[in-house]
Amino acid sequence: MDKWLNHPTALKIISIILGLLLWAVVHIDPDTSPQTVTSNIDTKTIEASVITADGLDEDKYVLSAMEPTVVRLDVQGRLTDLMRASSDDDYIVKVDLKDAKPGIQELPLTVSLPKGIQLVQMSPRTVTVQLEEILTKPFELQVVAEGKPADGFIAGTPTIIEPTGAVEVTLPKDDMSRIGVVSAEINVEGADKTVVIKKAKVVVYDSEGIEMTNAVVSPETVQVEVKVTPPFKTVPLQVRYTGSLPDDLSLVYVKPAVEQVTVYGDQKTLNELQIYDGVVLDLSNVKKSGSLQVKTQLVNGIKGVDPAEVTLEVVVAPIVTRTLSGLSVAIEGAASGLSAVIRSPADGNFDLTVSGAETVLSKLKKDDIHIIANVEGLEPGVHVVPLQVDVPPYVQTVLANGQTLTVSIELVDNASVEAEQEESEEVGGTPSKEPEGALPDPGGENSGSSNAANGSNSNS
Incomplete structure (x- = not known):
């Protein structure tokens, strides 16, 4: 028996039998017949x-x-x-x-x-x-700048670069009436130049400033910018001129495309600035009527100008001349106690020849021309005073070669004149009665000389 149990084949057969017995123990339901197994x-x-x-x-x-x-x-x-x-x-x-x-x-x-x-x-x-x-409704988008720029700079009004137009908001019908504002934010804290945000989120807030997270917006983001610049001021634009037109042409008018410009600089400079004259037209470049592009120049401490270039509409026409007669001269600057009298020309009036386009000169009036003689600082006596002639735009005075406009003016001390008048009245007074022995000569030889003598006394 021991020899048989030690045989390998016998051990394999016993192992299989034991395995089958163990499987039967696990799967046979004791509550059923021995042939029934549990379901999987x-x-x-x-x-x-x-x-x-x-x-x-x-x-x-x-x-x-x-x-x-x-x-x-x-x-x-x-x-x-x-x-x-x-x-x-x-x-x-x-x-x-x-x-x-x-x-x-x-x-x-x-x-x-x-x-x-x-x-x-x-x-x-x-x-x-x-x-x-x-519901879906359009709303105007507001861009809010947050923060403070660097010292000496100011932030402009935020603007939307793209897309432009209204933002569409989709919400339940009952929530739509609660919308307070639709906005995007841009931060300019410490900025010293223009700030651009390419994708600023669009947010919907209710009337109490609480974000409405259930809102659907289109577009969801926008590109916005804020210009951060030095202080600025908007002032009238004035065109200056350099050079000369051809001899046969005169300006009819020069009209810039904009009447005002925005200038940038420190606050003190801006406070003193009333006009901007940094647009200079070189007349030597003007050959005919048309439009010219002129760059704005930085003058009087200005750091920047917007626009940087201005379009000028220039109209020219053939030049003509016209003479205006009887122009009065205004005297200015006479010291207190002095009177000024024009001695030459005798009538105190001037004839002046001017040139310009025919359409300009045809509308010119005497009152449009101002001739001024300034006698400030001059002592009593006769002086030759140069004249200042102010003419309207696009009108020029015409002078012969070497000719200057001057006037002869006498300054008189009013106190001296009053003293002479008083002395004249005392010396030239009429006697109270006729001298004794002085009888009239009725028609005699000495009649004419007597009358002459009397006349002389009466005028002395």
């Missing part, structure tokens, strides 16, 4: 399977509430199938909103199970949903 079907419970909304027309409605949001599933199937569908995402529970209407309503649930698995129970089998009608 098992069950599984998914405690919280998420409910998915399906078929919602998102252009018309929004799902504002759903209760419950998860369900409990009891399923069964072969052990291998249950193990294969190990993730809860394999069990899909849906509510069909295709035919749902606005408001609160109860709808049935449907479930999709993995292959080979069956539903035993679903709890609950219905769900309560609330649908709200949605």
Whole structure:
């Protein structure tokens, strides 16, 4: 016997028999007949399977509430199938909103199970949903600058580069009336140059300043900028001239495309600035009427000018001359106590020849020309004083070679004149009675000389 048990073949047969006996012990149900074995079907419970909304027309409605949001599933199937569908995402529970209407309503649930698995129970089998009608309206976008620029700089008004136009906001109908502002922000803290944000987020706030996170906006971002510059001021534009037109031409008018410019500089310089004359037209470049581009120059401490270039409309015409007669001369600057009298020309008036375009000279009046003689600082006596002639734009005075405009003016001390008048009145007074022995000569030889003598005395 011992020899047989030690044989390898015998040991293999005994091992197989023991294995079969162990399998029978595990699989034979004691409550049944010895020939019946247990089934390999098992069950599984998914405690919280998420409910998915399906078929919602998102252009018309929004799902504002759903209760419950998860369900409990009891399923069964072969052990291998249950193990294969190990993730809860394999069990899909849906509510069909295709035919749902606005408001609160109860709808049935449907479930999709993995292959080979069956539903035993679903709890609950219905769900309560609330649908709200949605609206889309355009709103004006406001760009808000946050922060403070660097010292000595100021931030301009934020602007939208692109896209331009209104922003469309989509919200449930009841929420639309709560919108307070639609805005994008740009930060300029410490900036010393223009700030550009390519993708500034568009945010919707309610009337209390709270962000409405359920709002859908289009576009979601915008490109904005804020110009950060030194202090600036808007002033009238004045064109200056250099060079000369051809001899046969005269200006009719020069009209800039803009009447004002924005200048940048320190605040003190801006406070003193009243006009900007940094646009200079070189008349030697003007050959005919037309438009010219002239760059703006930085003058009087100005750091920048906007626009940097100005279009000038220039109109020229053949030159003609015209003489205006009887122009009066205004005397200015006479010291207190002095009177000024024009001695030459005798009548105190001037004839002046001017040139310009015919259309300009045809409208010219005497009152448009001002001739001024300044005698400031001059002592009593006769002086030759140069004249200052002010003519309207695009009009020039015409002088012969070497000719200067001067006037002879006498300055008289008023006190001396008054003293002479008083002395003259005392010396030239009329006697109270005739001298004795002086009888009139009626028609005699000495009659004429007597009258002459009397006349002389009366005028002395």
